[in-house]
Amino acid sequence: MRGPQIALVTGANSGLGLACSKALAEKGARVYAAYRNPRKAGPLWELTRALPVFPLLMDVNRAPSVERGVRQLLRREGRIDVLLNNAGFVMAGFWEDLSDKDLKDQFETNVFGLLRVARAVLPSMRKQGSGKILNMGSVAAFAAPPGLGPYSATKFAVNSITEALRMEARPWGVEVAEVNPGEIHTSVVQNTRMGEGVFSARSPYSPFTRQFEKLAKERFEKAAPVEKLVQVVLKALGHSPMKRRYLVRPDDYAIYYLRWLLPDALWEWGLGRMFPWSWPTE
Amino acid sequence: MQDRPVAFITGCSTGIGFETALLLAREGYRVFATMRDLKKANPLKEAAKGLDLEILPLDVDKPASVKSAVTAAVKKAGRIDVLVNNAGWGAFGALEEFSDGEIRAQYETNLFGLVRVTRQVLPVMRGQKSGRILNIGSLAGRMTFAGIGLYCSSKYAVEALTESLRLELRPFNIKVAVIEPGTIRTPFKANRRKARLFQEGRSAYQKTLERILYFGNHPSSSAPGPEKVAVAVLKALRARRMAVRYPVGRDAVWFPLLRWFMPDFLFDWVLERRYAGFQREGA
Ligand SMILES: NC(=O)c1ccc[n+]([C@@H]2O[C@H](COP(=O)([O-])OP(=O)(O)OC[C@H]3O[C@@H](n4cnc5c(N)ncnc54)[C@H](OP(=O)(O)O)[C@@H]3O)[C@@H](O)[C@H]2O)c1
Ligand SMILES: NC(=O)c1ccc[n+]([C@@H]2O[C@H](COP(=O)([O-])OP(=O)(O)OC[C@H]3O[C@@H](n4cnc5c(N)ncnc54)[C@H](OP(=O)(O)O)[C@@H]3O)[C@@H](O)[C@H]2O)c1
Numbered sequence: 001m002r003g004p005q006i007a008l009v010t011g012a013n014s015g016l017g018l019a020c021s022k023a024l025a026e027k028g029a030r031v032y033a034a035y036r037n038p039r040k041a042g043p044l045w046e047l048t049r050a051l052p053v054f055p056l057l058m059d060v061n062r063a064p065s066v067e068r069g070v071r072q073l074l075r076r077e078g079r080i081d082v083l084l085n086n087a088g089f090v091m092a093g094f095w096e097d098l099s100d101k102d103l104k105d106q107f108e109t110n111v112f113g114l115l116r117v118a119r120a121v122l123p124s125m126r127k128q129g130s131g132k133i134l135n136m137g138s139v140a141a142f143a144a145p146p147g148l149g150p151y152s153a154t155k156f157a158v159n160s161i162t163e164a165l166r167m168e169a170r171p172w173g174v175e176v177a178e179v180n181p182g183e184i185h186t187s188v189v190q191n192t193r194m195g196e197g198v199f200s201a202r203s204p205y206s207p208f209t210r211q212f213e214k215l216a217k218e219r220f221e222k223a224a225p226v227e228k229l230v231q232v233v234l235k236a237l238g239h240s241p242m243k244r245r246y247l248v249r250p251d252d253y254a255i256y257y258l259r260w261l262l263p264d265a266l267w268e269w270g271l272g273r274m275f276p277w278s279w280p281t282e
Numbered sequence: 283m284q285d286r287p288v289a290f291i292t293g294c295s296t297g298i299g300f301e302t303a304l305l306l307a308r309e310g311y312r313v314f315a316t317m318r319d320l321k322k323a324n325p326l327k328e329a330a331k332g333l334d335l336e337i338l339p340l341d342v343d344k345p346a347s348v349k350s351a352v353t354a355a356v357k358k359a360g361r362i363d364v365l366v367n368n369a370g371w372g373a374f375g376a377l378e379e380f381s382d383g384e385i386r387a388q389y390e391t392n393l394f395g396l397v398r399v400t401r402q403v404l405p406v407m408r409g410q411k412s413g414r415i416l417n418i419g420s421l422a423g424r425m426t427f428a429g430i431g432l433y434c435s436s437k438y439a440v441e442a443l444t445e446s447l448r449l450e451l452r453p454f455n456i457k458v459a460v461i462e463p464g465t466i467r468t469p470f471k472a473n474r475r476k477a478r479l480f481q482e483g484r485s486a487y488q489k490t491l492e493r494i495l496y497f498g499n500h501p502s503s504s505a506p507g508p509e510k511v512a513v514a515v516l517k518a519l520r521a522r523r524m525a526v527r528y529p530v531g532r533d534a535v536w537f538p539l540l541r542w543f544m545p546d547f548l549f550d551w552v553l554e555r556r557y558a559g560f561q562r563e564g565a
Contacts, residue, residue: 063382094450095397095443096404100345103394111435112385115377122378126486149446153393156442157435164377164431167553168487171562204408205450244546260542264526271449278449 004052005029006077008070010060010117011087013037013044015186016136019226020084020233025051027234029082032073034058036065036087060087060113070120079128082237083121085114086136090151090188092212093195094205102195103150110154115161122165126172132237133169135162137180137245139252142259145271146278147212150195166244177242179232182252183223189216208277215274224249286312286334288359290352292342292399293369295322297468298418298508300329302366305512306519307333311364314355316340318347318369342369342395352402361410364519365403367396368418372470374495375477376487377431384477385432392436397443408454414524415451416515417444419460421534425541425553428560429494445526457524461514464533465505490560506531 007024011017012033021033021044030052035041036059047053058069073080091098091106118133125131141159144152162178169176197203229248236246247253259267272279289306293299294315303315303326312334315326318341326337336358340351355362373380373388380388400415407413422430423437444460451458476495479485514530529535541549 095447096401096450098397100394100398103397107389107393111389112382115380115385116382119378119380123486144442144445146446146449149443149450152446153439153442156438160426160435160438161377161431163426164428164434166550167426167428168376168378168431168560171560204454208450208453244550268445268448268526272452275449278452280453 005081006032006073006079007082007084008032008034008056008073008080008117008121009084009086010034010058010113012055013041014191015188016181016184016226016229017084017086018043018047019230020086021053022047022051023230023234024082024084024237025053030054030077032056032069034060034069034087036060058117060117061108063116066113066116066120070117070124074124080121080124081131083117083125083131083133084136084233085117085133087113087117088136088154090148090192091195092147092151092192092216093198094147094203094208095149097197097200097203097205097209098150098195099197102193105193106150106154107157110151111157111161114158118161118165122169122174125174126169129173131169131174132242133165133174133176134233134236134242135176135178137162137178139180139182139255141178141180142256143271146275147209162244170241175240175242177236177244177246179229179236179246179248180252180256181224181229181232181248182255183220184229184248185220185223185225189220208275211277212275286310287363288312288314288355288361289364289366290314290316290355290362290403291366291368292316292340292395293318294326294337295319296325297470298463298466298511299366299368300326301508301512302368302515303335304329304333305509305516306364307335309516312359314338314351314359314362316351318342340369340399342399343390345398348395348398348402352399352406356406362403362406363410363413365400365407365413365415366418366515367399367415369395370418372430372433372474373477374429374474374491375432375480376429376485376491379479379485379487380432380477384475387475388432389436389439392433393439393443396440400447404451404456407451407456411455413456414519415447415456415458416518417458417460418511419444419462419527421462421464421529421531421537423460423462424538427553429491441527448526459518459524460527461511461518462527462529462534463511463514464529464531464535464537466511466531467505467507486563487560489563493559 013035140152141155295317
């Protein structure tokens with residue numbers, strides 16, 4: 001192969017993106033680590049001292065910012081071998097408690113932003129006749145729990161986007177796949193936003209919201225360390241061709257296969273049991 | 283005054299919305315059939331002569347329009363028992379080549395608009411402690427087809443919406459389901475909006491897309507008509523325990539089943555190589 005692999009990682013200043021940037025660079029790739037907020041880029045600058053990691057300013061919500069970032073990268077390297085499409089956040093809250101703007105913000109980053117970066121990168125990958133795009137999905141792409149509907153909807157959509165891009169890009173030698181992790185220790189909880197109406201005294205869901213928060217907290221106490229995901233990402237990028245989907249923890253396999261096996265009614269009953277308010281057992 | 287159940291339906295100018303409005307009116311519902319362009323109201327008005335069906339203007343993309351249509355219906359009927367979220371359209375093109383504007387427009391109607399109407403109706407249904415919401419999703423919400431990736435992703439999102447909303451509304455005795463039609467004979471395909479790059483003949487996927495468009499537009503004479511979807515809506519409304527999803531048409535039943543027992547690589551091969559047949563063009 002010619003020279004080191006060139007990788008672009010979005011949302012690289014924190015959590016999964018940061019850990020994957022580090023791991024890819026340690027494997028010898030030149031990693032363009034995209035961040036949007038200079039005040040939060042400290043950990044990235046830390047990495048640049050010892051590793052071929054190059055911070056790149058890029059807000060996936062803004063087309064000019066994405067285009068400029070990708071152009072800069074291509075000017076310096078002439079190619080992009082790997083895109084880890086990772087930037088994203090959680091907008092929590094019951095559907096009725098989310099404003100139009102909340103919902104659009106959620107999609108702007110997790111879906112339109114992900115697509116925007118893929119669109120910016122694809123022409124050069126197709127031209128070079130190779131490339132790998134790995135989209136960050138979630139187990140929320142298989143299960144849509146109450147209180148997390150809009151986030152799940154973005155990850156369901158990403159699922160479809162991965163499938164479509166896969167079909168389109170394969171003939172050009174470009175591979176597209178998706179990783180679907182469950183809970184992992186990152187800043188995702190601190191960075192979670194709540195829908196506008198969630199804490200309003202008038203919200204009909206407020207008792208449920210409290211139960212939801214408690215459950216989320218419990219689940220994150222059992223979250224896996226980032227290394228788990230890093231291993232899977234490295235494995236996926238090492239495959240040729242990549243499989244359509246990569247799961248991470250045993251729990252994630254369980255969710256995936258239960259979903260596959262169970263009829264809708266049984267699946268829903270099981271999911272409902274985890275959220276006692278929506279499934280009161282009289 | 284009346285104890286007819288009240289139904290509120292979006293996108294009733296043609297196709298599935300049109301037929302559903304008619305069928306529900308015939309079956310004794312008081313129907314508010316909404317559409318964004320009242321100039322298209324005549325066929326429905328004609329067909330619904332003598333029935334309890336009223337047409338209201340509603341563009342799901344516009345918050346003010348959503349608000350005034352729902353408010354008007356509630357003012358007249360005092361309640362809404364059934365909401366059918368039907369308004370929608372399909373974007374056509376390679377996922378790589380849609381502009382930001384084209385992407386947002388697809389979601390504005392198929393997802394954000396649907397949620398907007400639902401959010402407006404929910405307080406009414408919660409007040410009644412009853413109601414049923416039927417989202418017109420699609421087979422395309424269960425699997426992704428070539429050339430309509432963007433549309434599919436919006437319908438995948440509707441699946442997630444339905445599943446989570448069902449649990450969120452269970453304590454309020456509001457039931458939610460998704461109707462998943464396969465290919466249905468309606469103006470839907472004619473109304474598809476093509477990505478600009480493709481329309482101008484400048485797509486990197488031009489030939490493949492043209493072929494998909496050509497074949498995709500032809501063999502559907504055997505596809506069921508929209509009445510069949512209306513019947514599925516009625517069936518869901520009458521079910522004592524409403525299921526999560528109601529597929530309509532043979533393709534809507536078979537494709538997910540095939541996918542269910544085929545390993546990923548085989549399914550990929552069938553769908554990507556045989557069916558989609560994307561090729562490396564130009565060069
Ligand atoms: N951790 C989990 O349990 C888990 C599970 C399943 C899936 N995921 C997915 O994994 C991905 C990464 O999440 P994480 O767990 O690593 O969370 P995180 O620590 O909060 O990191 C998210 C990263 O995305 C960035 N980001 C958010 N919006 C952005 C935008 N508009 N433009 C550019 N960057 C943006 C954040 O930048 P700022 O720091 O500037 O906000 C941050 O760098 C997400 O897509 C998430 O949905 C996480
Ligand atoms: N036909 C199929 O093969 C098929 C299969 C699966 C699912 N579906 C779904 O079924 C639903 C109805 O489609 P159809 O087959 O009946 O197609 P159609 O005949 O094209 O009807 C679509 C309806 O939605 C309306 N609409 C579009 N954008 C709107 C907006 N912003 N506000 C309000 N109304 C809007 C259209 O109004 P105008 O007349 O003003 O444009 C029309 O009344 C769609 O959600 C579609 O995705 C269709």
